[in-house]
Amino acid sequence: MIRVRKPAEPPKVLRTKGARVRRSHCAAYSRAPRSYENGRKSFEFDPNIYGHETVKQALREAQHGKCAFCESKLAHISYGDVEHFRPKAGWRQEEGAPLGRPGYYWLAYEWANLYLACTLCNQQFKRNLFPLRTPSRRARSHKEDVTAEDPLLLDPAVDDPEAFISFREEVPYSVKGNARGKETIRIMGLNRDALAEQRRRHLRHVKTLQQIIELRAPQAEEARNLLLRMQQDSEEYVSMTRAFLR
Known part of the structure; x- marks a missing residue:
């Protein structure tokens, strides 16, 4: 992994259609929070917005055509999935744990939460895993502040991954045994x-x-x-x- 530097301005589709859907979702949650938390209600997300070609193209350019996590050139292996760093529909603290609902619904169309990832990194490894060092600090709705969280996964637009993960030959390892590098390698399957x-x-x-x-x-x-x-x-x-x- 390397640092990803996105343009400050999100693609227009996120600023317009995405912002409207976000407001609608936040209002719906505020009317019936328990129904979304216990799974009786769920949000419908529009991939035509967060996966719009202008979003993908902006991410391709920012990521140099590579998967944000494994650094493989996407043109070689897949078309690339728009990955939500904080899972939009539900999250798991660890493999096999119950699915936490409703997920980070308010970040589904947020530019800062989107990356382009290869199918393996996104669908086979990360999926809806999003562990925190302190689970009690997890933001459960749009009314809480995600910046108070302490995620174990490295965010390539916020963190400098090379300060946490290095290599011995082709084998990745966590620098000085740090927990965030170790968990990122494990969850993203970077040693597959x-x-x-x-x-x-x-x-x-x-x-x-x-x-x-x-x-x-x-x-x-x-x-x-x-x-x-x-x-x-x-x-x-x-x-x-x-x-x-x-």
Whole structure:
């Protein structure tokens, strides 16, 4: 994972249609909070708003066409899902725990809560998991402040993931054993076998370029330029590359 820098201004569809639906949902919850908390009522979310092509395109550009979590190029593996960092319909503190309702419904169309993720990171691993270090601090409705929460998952637009997660070769680990890095690796499946194999292949290229430079081969200057490019945010698995070369 690397830091994601989104444009300050959300796409228009979130500022207009998304804002209207948010107001409607907040009003509905205020009229019957218990019904939404016990599951008798639930919100309907419109993927044509939060998943609008202008939203996806803005996220693609901000994320350099990569999954916000595993750093794989989305064009290689999937079209990409618009992922809600704080789950919109319901949340779980841990795997197998009861589903907490109604979820972060008021953030379903909030720019700060949206990322583009590969299908595996979003649907197979994270799903509706959103653990907090202190569960009692969880915001249960739009009337509470999410900034008082202490999430264990790293938020790539708020946190600097490279300060929490580093690599030994292709294997991610939490820096100084910190809990947030450890939980992010576990929940997002950042050490899954197929992903580790992709990083291993990438690292072989890095090592080859390094050897060419050290041997002062005729291609050394070209190798040096390629290695510099591979350390830019736009490149796949750049957090691993930077950690290896650091």
